[in-house]
Amino acid sequence: MDLITFAIPFFLIAVLTELALDRWKGWGVYRLNDALGNLSTGILSRTLGLTYKSLFLIIYLPLFQLLQPYYQAVGFNWSLNNGWHLLLAVLAYDFCYYWKHRLCHEVNVFWAEHLVHHQSEDYNLTTALRQSSGGLQLDWVFYLPLLLIGLPAEMVIAAGAIDLIYQFWVHTQKIPKIRWMEWLLITPSNHRVHHAQNQVYVDKNYGGILILWDRLFGTYQEELEQEPCIYGVRKPLNTFDPLAANLQHLKRMAQDAWYTKNWWDKFTLWFRPTGYRPADAEAAMPVPSTDLAHFQRFDPQIRRGLRFYAFAQHLCYSTATLALLWYYQSLASGALLTIVALLVFSLVINGRILDNHPLTKYLEPLRLALYAGGLTLLNAQFVPILAIYITISALAWGWLAISGKEDTVAVVCD
Known part of the structure; x- marks a missing residue:
């Protein structure tokens, strides 16, 4: 290790x-x-x-x-x-x-x-x-x-x-x-x-x-009492999806290289100073920077039940990751890639739950179905644990879906 x-x-x-x-x-x-x-x-x-x-x-x-x-x-x-x-x-x-x-x-x-x-x-x-x-x-x-x-x-x-x-x-x-x-x-x-x-x-x-x-x-700067730190980046991510986090700037550069008509820029923008964008690409796809004078953190509000669900799922993913880091050398390459892919998909969906993204109501059941399909890849000793996890998660998600619908129904009084 x-x-x-x-x-x-x-x-x-x-x-x-x-x-x-x-x-x-x-x-x-x-x-x-x-x-x-x-x-x-x-x-x-x-x-x-x-x-x-x-x-x-x-x-x-x-x-x-x-x-x-x-x-x-x-x-x-x-x-x-x-x-x-x-x-x-x-x-x-x-x-x-x-x-x-x-x-x-x-x-x-x-x-x-x-x-x-x-x-x-x-x-x-x-x-x-x-x-x-x-x-x-x-x-x-x-x-x-x-x-x-x-x-x-x-x-x-x-x-x-x-x-x-x-x-x-x-x-x-x-x-x-x-x-x-x-x-x-x-x-x-x-x-x-x-x-x-x-x-x-x-x-x-x-x-x-x-x-x-x-x-x-010449790059030292002391922390100043009169200038409290505002954390984050000037062009905020605005999602808790970890895969989107890794692709944020790469995606923007690829889009700029595609849209700009300047062939020199297509090949050189990757190695230009940070934040450089071709003028025509920036005009077509403006990305405003944060107004630090009115800075607000990205903080979508979701129901308490969803917050608890996302937290509980994260604890499960963390436990699975620690086990994977300990035992991965004993896994065949196909099994390792499958487990990693399922974990990545799970982390993406959990991030989108925290974003309050509407598609998660379909993606989370799909994730649990994929986990159920993956039971055959596990050693027999781990099958009951994953089966219990899938069952509890499915029941919890179903309850959240039903209670969420009830929250949106207007009460009509005679």
């Missing part, structure tokens, strides 16, 4: 602790729909990651072998068992991460993938788990310089996991500035700046562990 998968239970315990404190103290930093949207995007990232090979490893490993004579001549001999080696590997990785992160904010095609992490209009520990599914696999290029110092792939992966795990704790509003840390490390305060869409905060504080890189390369 990799470090990040091992850390997931601890992440969830921390989220539940912050949530309990939020409810007890009345902070108001958690909304059910936004939190489930964040967690669903994290689940999508981990499950889809099981279905394809890492392009980083496909490219890095052969190059590492090719450079072995150079490493032997120089004397590079890194070891995961050496604490100092691991510390140096993390520092080198974090330097590369800074430039990757910065380019992700500055170039359209990189932003298409990284945007996912910034879409949440709340800021709490669930935001840390809101990760891109990485389908484009573009970030490997930023870590190739680590070949120059002979860093083995397993150390790059370990350093990357440490870098990502560190970043979890800084996604909170309830830890104030820590003066001695602000000069050297990423903290909750200077990372709140990074997630804010206020003009003064945009494209600042890119470091993963060290804020030192931002101070050195």
Whole structure:
């Protein structure tokens, strides 16, 4: 099990602790729909990651072998068992991460993938788990310089996991500035700046562990008391569907490339500065930016029963994901792809339930029917559990459908 998968239970315990404190103290930093949207995007990232090979490893490993004579001549001999080696590997990785992160904010095609992490209009520990599914696999290029110092792939992966795990704790509003840390490390305060869409905060504080890189390369911005952070992105997602979250900017760029009549723009808009759109495409399909002076979070109101249903389903999907991450290596590729596809479909529908989308009244019964059809793919020991789950879910959804119709019927009095 990799470090990040091992850390997931601890992440969830921390989220539940912050949530309990939020409810007890009345902070108001958690909304059910936004939190489930964040967690669903994290689940999508981990499950889809099981279905394809890492392009980083496909490219890095052969190059590492090719450079072995150079490493032997120089004397590079890194070891995961050496604490100092691991510390140096993390520092080198974090330097590369800074430039990757910065380019992700500055170039359209990189932003298409990284945007996912910034879409949440709340800021709490669930935001840390809101990760891109990485389908484009573009970030490997930023870590190739680590070949120059002979860093083995397993150390790059370990350093990357440490870098990502560190970043979890800084996604909170309830830890104030820590003066001695602000000069050297990423903290909750200077990372709140990074997630804010206020003009003064945009494209600042890119470091993963060290804020030192931002101070050195001119991208540091302190959190200002007179400028409260407004979280989210200028062109809001307005759905809790995790698949739509991953496709938001990619879809817009593809539409622009299709509609623009300028052939140069068709091929280059992907690599232009973030937000660039051909003039004719923008005129045909305007996408207004958020008015920060009158900012309102996306917060569709749904019935309490639907909220409880979506929450209960999410708990089931989370449990299934943890089991999948533990046992996926024992599954045949066809079974793995089927399970992942069903999970993705489920997460999409659950997000749309939170959106109050009308099509969910048809899609949720379809999902349960597909689950029933998938009973034959399971080991016999799991069939009763899934059968009970399908039955309870079907009864609950049926009751919600009936009670929903009753709510829409006008009462006529004689």
